[in-house]
Amino acid sequence: MFQPSQTAPSACAERLPVIDALRASxxxxxxxxxxxxxxxxxxxxxxxLPQVSQWLVDYGRFAVYVFLVVAGFMAARAFIDLSxxxxxxxxxxxxxxxxxxxxxxxxxxxxxxxxxxxxRHWSTEDYxxxxxxxxxxxxxLGLLQGVLGFESLSTxxxxxxxxxxxxxxxxxxxxxxxxxxxxxxPAGAIALLALSSWLWWHGDPxxxxxxxxxxxxxxxxxxxxxxxxxxxxxxxxxRVLAVTGAxxxxxxxxxxxxxxxxxxxxxxxxxxxxxxxxxxxxxALRWLGERSYALFLVxxxxxxxxxxxxxxxxxxxxxxxxxxxxAGLGVSIAAAAVFHVAVELPCMRLLRMNLPPFPxxxxxxxxxxxxxxxxxxxxx
Numbered sequence: 001m002f003q004p005s006q007t008a009p010s011a012c013a014e015r016l017p018v019i020d021a022l023r024a025s026x027x028x029x030x031x032x033x034x035x036x037x038x039x040x041x042x043x044x045x046x047x048x049l050p051q052v053s054q055w056l057v058d059y060g061r062f063a064v065y066v067f068l069v070v071a072g073f074m075a076a077r078a079f080i081d082l083s084x085x086x087x088x089x090x091x092x093x094x095x096x097x098x099x100x101x102x103x104x105x106x107x108x109x110x111x112x113x114x115x116x117x118x119x120r121h122w123s124t125e126d127y128x129x130x131x132x133x134x135x136x137x138x139x140x141l142g143l144l145q146g147v148l149g150f151e152s153l154s155t156x157x158x159x160x161x162x163x164x165x166x167x168x169x170x171x172x173x174x175x176x177x178x179x180x181x182x183x184x185x186p187a188g189a190i191a192l193l194a195l196s197s198w199l200w201w202h203g204d205p206x207x208x209x210x211x212x213x214x215x216x217x218x219x220x221x222x223x224x225x226x227x228x229x230x231x232x233x234x235x236x237x238x239r240v241l242a243v244t245g246a247x248x249x250x251x252x253x254x255x256x257x258x259x260x261x262x263x264x265x266x267x268x269x270x271x272x273x274x275x276x277x278x279x280x281x282x283x284a285l286r287w288l289g290e291r292s293y294a295l296f297l298v299x300x301x302x303x304x305x306x307x308x309x310x311x312x313x314x315x316x317x318x319x320x321x322x323x324x325x326x327a328g329l330g331v332s333i334a335a336a337a338v339f340h341v342a343v344e345l346p347c348m349r350l351l352r353m354n355l356p357p358f359p360x361x362x363x364x365x366x367x368x369x370x371x372x373x374x375x376x377x378x379x380x
Contacts, residue, residue, distance in 0.1 A: 072221025
């Protein structure tokens, strides 16, 4: 099992510039990927810059695996920081993570539903979500829309749901091992789960709404966190075996997504804890890295409105496609900045104050029964 580095910063003490740089870069790539998929902007880009468009369509989605590795890295950092409080209930950790993800998401979904309603008024594009049902809204609020088969109300909601599942898997794994990681993270079990994910589960598209499909990347992030804290020979051996196994799987079945995850994890294991970025635009990258989740949440409403504007104003469609693409990216970043200040930061302050009381098991079961009843009614 890995022990935390003696020089590792506290999970809340300071930001890590390398993490901010990775988050900022991945968020920008995801936004460009989605701009290349939907509506007249995507068609114009494909027509005039086909190679750029095709690259963004094919490879822009790989940025999700950067997010997954970073999420695992930061989760391990948080678990180590909690080692002084081994009696914290597992459900409390999972609920706190749910609220951290879902509170901003719920506001972003309201924005997406409103913008989709505006877009449907002027456009009949297939990618525009239909008006949501009650069951669909409840499924999204519970981050269960993928596993229950509901159409997503915004892009990327599936990722938020999967990240919560991955976090819960590791928390429960730690609890089964007699509490929080006061003695270190169970690297052997995590490495085994990660390799199992790459070997079997990641090849099954039917699992792509579930944690096992993505645990390979998340687990590599967890192992990368403790790399510089490994002191014992057994710890080094486990790390070498995990990386060697991942490389062997990659050699047997080349997958670009896995290569991105492996390179990101190796980079984090070497420089993830560095206090500077060697002067490489650190201020701008930190600013955007802090707002990367907001950018991830709010760029789809911008896509809806921008494409509706392109449908209604032919003169804009006649412009070189890079101009509306740059405008959409700029508006998305501006919207993310506003969302970060107006929504995300207040939600974080609320969570730091205190966690709301837990609902009783009876209420939880009642809510699940209601959601199941609405889902069956919809399918019937």
